[in-house]
Amino acid sequence: MKSSIVIADDHPLMLKGMTNYLTSLNYNIVGSATDGRSAYNLIVKLKPKIAILDIRMPHMTGLEIAAECKKNDIYTKIILITFDKRQDVYEKAKELNIYGYILKEFAVEEIENCIESVTNNEPYLSKELLPNLEKSYTKSDITALNKLTKTEIKIIKYIAENKTSPEIADELLISSRTVDKHRSNIVNKLKLNGKHNGLFIWATENKDIF
Template sequence: MQTSIVIADDHPLMLRGLTDFLTSKGFNIIGSAEDGNSAYNLIVKLKPQIAILDIRMPHKTGLEIAEACKKNRLNTKIILITFDKEEILYDQAKSYGVYGYILKEFAVEEIETCIEHTIKGRPYFSKEIASYLSASNLDDKPEALDTLTKSELKILKLISENKTSQEIADLLSVSIKTIHKHRSHILAKLNLDNKPTSLSIWANLNKDFL
C-alpha cells in the first residue's frame, strides 16, 4: 500500500515542485494546502500517514500544526521543511514529536530518505542542521555522557547511525531485551523523556561526541 501524504507550503512553486517530485517517485499525495488552517483540516479529515509542512505559513505554522496533532493524539507523522536554522525552532519540533526536520535547500535530496525513515518510525533530521547546531556548541560536550558505561556509549553510537534495537542486538550478539534495558538506563541518565524518537534525536545531535 502506498504511503498517504499531505503537503502544505505557502510558496506555490515549492508546493507544486515537491508534490510533482514525490508523485513521480510513487508516493500517494492525497491533499495539499497553502496555509496552516487548511493543512490541519486536511490532516483531520484525510488522516494521512505523513504530513510534510512548511514551518512558516499563514494562519497556522507547521509547528502549531505539530503541536495540535500531538495534543489531539492524531497518528499522522509530521515532517517539517524550513529555511530556518534557529535552535529554538528545532527544540520545539523535538518537543512536539516531529519525525523529520529538513532544510528547504536540501529538500529534494533528502525528502525520500526522510519519508522512508518516518515510515519505519525513525526520526530523520537534515545533516546540515545537526552539523550547524553541533558547530555552535563545539565546546559543550554533554556532561551526562560521562555517566554512561562503555556498553551504553556503544549502543548510543549505533542509535546515532539510525540502527534499530533489533539491528543493534544482532550486531552486539545480545538479546533485544538487553538492548531495551540499556536504552531505559540511557534515557534515565540523559534525563530524556521516554518517547520513541527522543533517544534517536539526541544521539544524532551529539554524534560528534560519541
C-alpha cells in the same frame, strides 16, 4: 500502497514540485494545501500517515499544526521543511515530537530518505543542521555512556547517522529484533523516558562524546 501523505507549502512552485516528485515515486499524495489552516483541516479530515509541512505558512505555521495535532491526539507523523537553523526552533520541534526536520534547500534530495525513516518510526534530521545546534551534553551524559556495552555504543553511533534498525542490523550482522532490543536497553540505561525520538535526539546531540 505506500503511506498516505498530505503536503503543504505556501510557495506554489515548491508545493507542485514536491507533489510531482513524490507522485513519480508512487507515494500516495492524498491532499495538498497552500496555507496552514487548510493543511490542518486536511490532516483532521484525511488522517494521513505523514504530513510534510513548510514550517512558516499563513494562518498556521507547521509548528502550530504540530501542536494542535498533539493536543487533539492526531497521530499523523509530521515532517517540517524549513530554512530556519535556529536552536530554539529545533528545540520547539523536539517538544512537539516532530518526526522529520529537513532544510528546504536539501528537501528534494532528502525527502525520500526522510519518509522512509519516518515510516519505520525513526526520526530524521538533516545532517546539515547538526553543526548549527549547540552542544548540550553534560558530565551526566558522559557518565551514562559508561553504563553501555561496546555494541550499544556502536548502535548509538549508527543512530546518530540516521541509520534505521534494519541498516544497523546489516552493519553489525545481527537481526533487526536484536537491534531493537539493544535500543530498548539503551533507552532504559540513559533514562530517556521512552519518548519515540528520545534516543535519536540524544545520539545526535551527544555524538561528539562517543
